[in-house]
Amino acid sequence: MSTLITLFLKFSAFSLIAFGGVNALLPVLLELAVHQEHWLDLQTFSDYFAIAQAAPGPNFMTVTLIGWHVSGLLGAFMATFAIIWPAGILVFFLQRFILKMQDPMKKKVVQYAAATLAIGLVLSSALEIALQINHDLMAYLLSGLTIAIVLLTRWHPLYLIALGALLGGLGFI
Amino acid sequence: MKTLTPLQLFIGFSRIGLSGFGGVLPWARRTIVEEEKWLSSEEFSAMLGICQIVPGPNVTNLAVCVGSRFCGVTGAIAAVLGLSLGPICIVILLALLYNHFRDLESVRGILRGISAVGVGLIASTGFKMLKDEFHYPPSLLVVVVVMIAASFFHLGLGWVVLLASPVAFFLAWHKAKR
Numbered sequence: 001m002s003t004l005i006t007l008f009l010k011f012s013a014f015s016l017i018a019f020g021g022v023n024a025l026l027p028v029l030l031e032l033a034v035h036q037e038h039w040l041d042l043q044t045f046s047d048y049f050a051i052a053q054a055a056p057g058p059n060f061m062t063v064t065l066i067g068w069h070v071s072g073l074l075g076a077f078m079a080t081f082a083i084i085w086p087a088g089i090l091v092f093f094l095q096r097f098i099l100k101m102q103d104p105m106k107k108k109v110v111q112y113a114a115a116t117l118a119i120g121l122v123l124s125s126a127l128e129i130a131l132q133i134n135h136d137l138m139a140y141l142l143s144g145l146t147i148a149i150v151l152l153t154r155w156h157p158l159y160l161i162a163l164g165a166l167l168g169g170l171g172f173i
Numbered sequence: 174m175k176t177l178t179p180l181q182l183f184i185g186f187s188r189i190g191l192s193g194f195g196g197v198l199p200w201a202r203r204t205i206v207e208e209e210k211w212l213s214s215e216e217f218s219a220m221l222g223i224c225q226i227v228p229g230p231n232v233t234n235l236a237v238c239v240g241s242r243f244c245g246v247t248g249a250i251a252a253v254l255g256l257s258l259g260p261i262c263i264v265i266l267l268a269l270l271y272n273h274f275r276d277l278e279s280v281r282g283i284l285r286g287i288s289a290v291g292v293g294l295i296a297s298t299g300f301k302m303l304k305d306e307f308h309y310p311p312s313l314l315v316v317v318v319v320m321i322a323a324s325f326f327h328l329g330l331g332w333v334v335l336l337a338s339p340v341a342f343f344l345a346w347h348k349a350k351r
Binding site for chain 2: 015016017019021022023024027028046047050051052053054056057058059061065069073077080083084086087094095098099109110111114117118119120121123125126127128133134135138139140142143144145147150151156157158160161163164165166167169170171172173
């Protein structure tokens with residue numbers, strides 16, 4: 001039970017610092033779940049990350065799976081709820097405030113500032129997660145190839161996930 | 174103003190949640206603006222902008238904004254539940270399968286491949302957003318500060334945000350003033 005409370009409190013706190021969405025949060029999540037609390041090993045974490053990527057739905061599903069690992073169905077819902085509610089309540093009140101904000105200058109400043117913060121967090125998150133879960137050169141090459149394809153083409157992400165599964169299943173990664 | 178029942182919001186957001194492979198935000202736009210016409214394109218963009226500057230999962234933030242716009246607190250709850258219930262069930266089913274087959278070498282390989290792609294997908298979201306910042310190069314300094322604090326000094330996310338915010342607001346103010 002105490003594990004469940006720790007999980008709920010920590011994930012609730014994470015919700016409020018996850019600028020750039022849950023993807024920006026992944027390294028912190030890994031640090032907590034794998035290295036501090038030892039809820040799961042690094043291998044399982046990166047497998048859950050892969051499952052969450054392959055499944056349809058919002059990108060917070062790694063969180064759901066960690067909760068499920070810790071404490072079954074209750075843990076899954078608890079973890080998901082924890083990551084949603086603080087930010088949800090914040091945005092509930094903030095949207096009225098911002099939509100009514102008359103000064104377009106202020107609006108712009110808030111938007112620009114948040115965007116640059118989010119970019120930094122998302123990029124450093126990608127780097128940190130790559131360092132933890134990419135095991136060899138081939139994995140880094142595949143990550144690089146993914147970046148190139150996304151930036152240069154209009155492929156649907158699902159094709160890329162299928163490509164990754166295929167290359168991995170055939171033993172290349 | 175248009176009104177929607179919590180059930181309509183629940184169903185609409187269920188469709189959004191279940192159709193989104195590799196991120197649901199594009200599907201949210203398609204469903205809310207193009208198919209259901211709940212919001213105009215401008216209204217949607219304004220709302221999404223707010224959801225992206227607030228911390229937390231952007232897409233549940235969006236569900237809260239859209240849901241509450243049409244049906245108050247109940248609407249917000251209905252939209253969030255619709256968005257997440259279906260995907261949670263699917264991902265747990267996948268995890269059950271994973272528990273049975275996790276030791277197969279081919280399954281290990283498949284997951285390694287998908288992880289590597291997943292990392293690339295996150296990075297490319299960052300790079301896409303970065304492209305817009307080149308219109309005002311000084312703001313790249315914020316990205317650098319965040320990356321040094323997070324990846325080099327390994328500070329916690331809260332500290333990173335706290336340290337980089339003054340720089341971010343200062344440069345944003347300059348950018349907006351132009």
